Amino acid sequence: MNKQLLLGAEAIAQAALDAGISGVYAYPGTPSTEITEYVQKSPQAKEPFVRAAWATNEKTAYEAALGMSYAGKRSLVCMKHVGLNVAADAFMNSSVTGIHGGLVIVVADDPSMHSSQNEQDSRVYGKFAMIPVLEPANQQETYNMTRHAFDLSEQTALPVLLRIPTRLSHSRAVVTRTETRPHNNLTPSEEKGKWILLPANARRNYQQLLEKQQQLVSLSESSPYNKIMEGTGKKAVIAFGIGYNYAMEVIGSYKLQIPLLKISQYPLPEHKIKAFCDQYDDILIVEEGYPVYEELLKGYFGNLKFRGRLDGALPRTGELSPAPLAKALGLTTSETKVIPAIVAPRPPMLCQGCGHRDLFDALNLAMESYPYKQVFGDIGCYTLGALPPYNAISTCVDMGASITMAKGAADAGLRPAVCVIGDSTFTHSGMTGLLDAVNDRSPVTIIISDNDTTAMTGGQDSAGTGRFFDICKGLGVEEEHIRLMVPLKKNLNENSTILKEELDYNGVSVIISQRECVQTLKKNQKSKKLIAEN
Amino acid sequence: MQRNIIIAGVGGQGILTIASIIDLAAMNLGLHVKQAEVHGMSQRGGAVESHLRISTEEIYSDLIPLGKADMILSLEPMESLRYLPFLAPDGVIVTSTEPYENIDSYPDKTELLQKISESSSAFLVDAKSMATAAGNVMTYNVAMLGAAAPYIGMEPAELEKAIVTYFGGKGEKIVETNLNAFRLGKDNTQK
Numbered sequence: 077m078n079k080q081l082l083l084g085a086e087a088i089a090q091a092a093l094d095a096g097i098s099g100v101y102a103y104p105g106t107p108s109t110e111i112t113e114y115v116q117k118s119p120q121a122k123e124p125f126v127r128a129a130w131a132t133n134e135k136t137a138y139e140a141a142l143g144m145s146y147a148g149k150r151s152l153v154c155m156k157h158v159g160l161n162v163a164a165d166a167f168m169n170s171s172v173t174g175i176h177g178g179l180v181i182v183v184a185d186d187p188s189m190h191s192s193q194n195e196q197d198s199r200v201y202g203k204f205a206m207i208p209v210l211e212p213a214n215q216q217e218t219y220n221m222t223r224h225a226f227d228l229s230e231q232t233a234l235p236v237l238l239r240i241p242t243r244l245s246h247s248r249a250v251v252t253r254t255e256t257r258p259h260n261n262l263t264p265s266e267e268k269g270k271w272i273l274l275p276a277n278a279r280r281n282y283q284q285l286l287e288k289q290q291q292l293v294s295l296s297e298s299s300p301y302n303k304i305m306e307g308t309g310k311k312a313v314i315a316f317g318i319g320y321n322y323a324m325e326v327i328g329s330y331k332l333q334i335p336l337l338k339i340s341q342y343p344l345p346e347h348k349i350k351a352f353c354d355q356y357d358d359i360l361i362v363e364e365g366y367p368v369y370e371e372l373l374k375g376y377f378g379n380l381k382f383r384g385r386l387d388g389a390l391p392r393t394g395e396l397s398p399a400p401l402a403k404a405l406g407l408t409t410s411e412t413k414v415i416p417a418i419v420a421p422r423p424p425m426l427c428q429g430c431g432h433r434d435l436f437d438a439l440n441l442a443m444e445s446y447p448y449k450q451v452f453g454d455i456g457c458y459t460l461g462a463l464p465p466y467n468a469i470s471t472c473v474d475m476g477a478s479i480t481m482a483k484g485a486a487d488a489g490l491r492p493a494v495c496v497i498g499d500s501t502f503t504h505s506g507m508t509g510l511l512d513a514v515n516d517r518s519p520v521t522i523i524i525s526d527n528d529t530t531a532m533t534g535g536q537d538s539a540g541t542g543r544f545f546d547i548c549k550g551l552g553v554e555e556e557h558i559r560l561m562v563p564l565k566k567n568l569n570e571n572s573t574i575l576k577e578e579l580d581y582n583g584v585s586v587i588i589s590q591r592e593c594v595q596t597l598k599k600n601q602k603s604k605k606l607i608a609e610n
Numbered sequence: 611m612q613r614n615i616i617i618a619g620v621g622g623q624g625i626l627t628i629a630s631i632i633d634l635a636a637m638n639l640g641l642h643v644k645q646a647e648v649h650g651m652s653q654r655g656g657a658v659e660s661h662l663r664i665s666t667e668e669i670y671s672d673l674i675p676l677g678k679a680d681m682i683l684s685l686e687p688m689e690s691l692r693y694l695p696f697l698a699p700d701g702v703i704v705t706s707t708e709p710y711e712n713i714d715s716y717p718d719k720t721e722l723l724q725k726i727s728e729s730s731s732a733f734l735v736d737a738k739s740m741a742t743a744a745g746n747v748m749t750y751n752v753a754m755l756g757a758a759a760p761y762i763g764m765e766p767a768e769l770e771k772a773i774v775t776y777f778g779g780k781g782e783k784i785v786e787t788n789l790n791a792f793r794l795g796k797d798n799t800q801k
Contacts, residue, residue, distance in 0.1 A: 415694050
C-alpha cells in the first residue's frame with residue numbers, strides 16, 4: 077500500500093501519522109474536516125495510540141495541541157480559515173513561546189467561499205505570527221510537505237502553518253508514502269522562561285523570535301519547494317502554492333517557454349526572489365487568495381512591472397483557474413459553449429424531514445403577531461432557514477454570534493430578541509454569550525436547535541449532546557424558562573405556543589428544540605443493519 | 611492520452627461513487643489521476659459536480675480548463691447543461707433522462723431534452739429502468755457509468771474490475787447487481 081489515491085486533506089493526515097504524531101486536535105469545518113476523520117478511521121492510529129476525538133472549538137483544539145507539544149510529543153491541529161480567528165489568541169502567543177515537540181497547524185482556506193462567510197488568506201496570519209508557512213501545490217507535495225513541516229517545527233522550535241485551499245483539500249490524486257517513524261517520548265519541557273509569558277520573559281522571547289527570522293529566510297532560500305523553471309523572454313511568472321498548477325496548465329497547453337518561480341515556503345526567500353525579479357520587465361504574480369505578496373513586491377508606490385490581482389490582470393476575488401491566467405498572459409482563449417437560459421439555479425436546501433424545517437414553521441407562526449420579525453441566526457445547516465420558503469433568519473456572522481447579537485439588540489430595545497443556534501455551535505462559542513445574558517438579565521429567547529450532531533460538516537460528534545438542559549441551568553437560566561420541544565409537524569401549534577410564551581417573558585429563556593438529524597439517523601440505521609447482517 | 615470528464619448531478623445522487631470507480635481503474639493502469647469534488651454545504655440537495663482528469667502525463671490543474679472536457683456525464687438532465695462552458699466543441703453529453711425535481715422552477719422535460727440534443731452530441735439514458743432491470747434501483751449511478759464507458763478512455767473490462775474491488779466489501783450480490791447495471795448501460799450506448 078505504498079501508493080494510495082488520497083484527497084489533499086487525507087494526504088495531510090496520512091503524512092502526519094507517518095511523521096509520528098501522538099494526537100490530532102480539531103473542530104470540524106469545511107474544507108478541513110476530512111483530515112481528522114481520516115486519522116479517526118485509520119488502523120495506524122490504534123497502536124501506538126493517536127488521540128483524535130473532536131474538540132469543542134478551534135481554540136481548545138490549538139491549546140491542547142500546544143500542551144502535547146509541551147510534553148515533548150508531536151501534534152497536529154486542523155481548522156478552516158475562520159477557525160483560526162477563534163484560535164488566534166493561542167496561535168499568536170505560541171509563536172512567542174515556541175514549541176517543544178513538533179507542532180503543525182493546518183489551515184484550510186476557502187477562496188470563492190464555497191462553504192464560508194469570507195475568503196480570508198491564512199498566510200497573513202503566518203506572517204503576523206512570524207512563523208514558517210508552507211503552501212503545497214499538489215497532493216504528493218502536500219504529503220511530503222506535511223512531513224517537512226514537522227521537521228521544520230522541531231528544527232526551529234516554532235509552530236509551522238500549512239495552508240491549503242479547498243481545491244487541494246477536496247481533490248484526489250495518487251500519493252506515494254514514505255517510511256513511518258516512531259512517536260516522540262514523553263519529555264515535559266523544563267524551560268520555565270520559555271513558557272511563562274510574563275512581560276519580562278515575553279520581551280526576551282519576542283526578541284528571540286525576531287532574531288530567528290534570518291534563519292527562517294535562509295531555510296526558504298534553500299528549500300527545494302521554492303524552485304525556478306528556466307525559460308526565455310522578458311516576461312515571467314511567480315506562482316504561489318496551488319497557483320503553480322494553473323500556471324503550469326497554461327504553460328503546457330500553450331507550449332510557452334516563460335520562466336517561472338514557484339514559491340511554497342515562507343517567509344519569502346529574499347535573494348532568490350530578487351535575483352529572479354531583476355531579470356524580467358513583466359512579472360505576473362499568481363496567488364490563490366489575497367494579493368498578499370503581490371502587494372509586498374509591488375511596494376507602496378507601485379512598481380508597474382508586477383501584475384496580478386491588484387491591477388486587474390487577474391480577478392481580485394475568488395479562486396483561480398486556468399482561463400483567467402491564460403488571459404493575463406495575453407493568450408487568446410477560444411469561445412466556449414453557453415449555459416442555456418432554461419437551466420434554473422439549484423441552491424442547497426434543508427433535507428426533507430429535517431427537524432430545523434419544523435422549528436422554522438413553528439417560529440414563523442409564533443412571530444406572526446409581533447411587529448419586529450428579526451431572528452438572529454448562526455452557523456450551521458439551519459442557516460439555510462434564511463432561504464425561501466422559510467425566510468426565517470435575519471443574520472449569520474460568526475460562530476455563537478446569534479446569542480450575543482440578540483443580547484445587544486435587546487439592550488437597544490428590540491422585542492422580542494430571539495435567536496436560533498445549533499447544538500454544536502452553542503458549545504463551540506454560545507455558552508459564554510448566554511452567561512453574559514444571564515448576568516445582565518437580558519430579555520432574550522435562545523432557541524437551541526439540537527440535532528445531536530455537527531450536521532453541516534457531515535455528522536461529527538457534538539460536544540454537549542444530551543446535556544443542554546443541565547448546561548443552561550448551570551449557567552444560571554431559570555429552570556422554568558428552559559423549555560423542551562420536539563420539532564415535528566404534528567407539534568406545530570403546541571411548539572408555537574411554547575415559543576410565544578417565552579418570547580413574551582421579560583428575561584432569559586432557552587428553548588431546546590430536539591430531534592436527531594435525518595442524515596445521522598439514516599447512517600446509524602444503515603450501520604446497525606450491517607452489524608445485524610454480519 | 612488525456613481524458614477530462616465532468617460528472618454532474620444533485621448532492622446525494624452518487625457522483626462520488628462513479629468518480630471513485632473510474633479513479634480506481636485509472637490507478638490500476640498506472641495512469642495519473644486528479645479528481646476534484648464538492649463537500650460541505652452544497653451537498654444538501656444542491657447542484658454538485660466532480661472534475662475528473664486521467665492522463666498518461668502529469669496533470670497540473672485540479673479543475674478542467676473551460677472548453678476542454680471530453681464528456682459531461684450527468685445523473686440528471688438539467689444538470690448536464692449547467693457545465694456546458696467546460697465541454698469541448700467535439701465533446702459528448704451522456705445524461706440520465708430522469709429529472710430530480712426539488713425546486714419549483716424546474717423546466718419542462720421535453721424542452722430540456724431538446725436543448726440537450728441541440729447542445730452537443732448527446733446520449734439520453736433511461737438509467738432508472740436499467741437499474742431496475744439490473745435488480746436494484748440504487749445501481750442507477752453505475753448504470754450511468756456503463757452508459758458512459760465507451761468515452762472514458764479505458765477498456766470497459768478495467769472499469770468492471772474496479773467495480774468488483776469497490777463493492778467487494780458489501781458482498782457478492784451487490785457486486786453482481788452493479789455489474790449487471792454497468793453492462794446494461796454500456797450495451798445501451800453501444801447498440
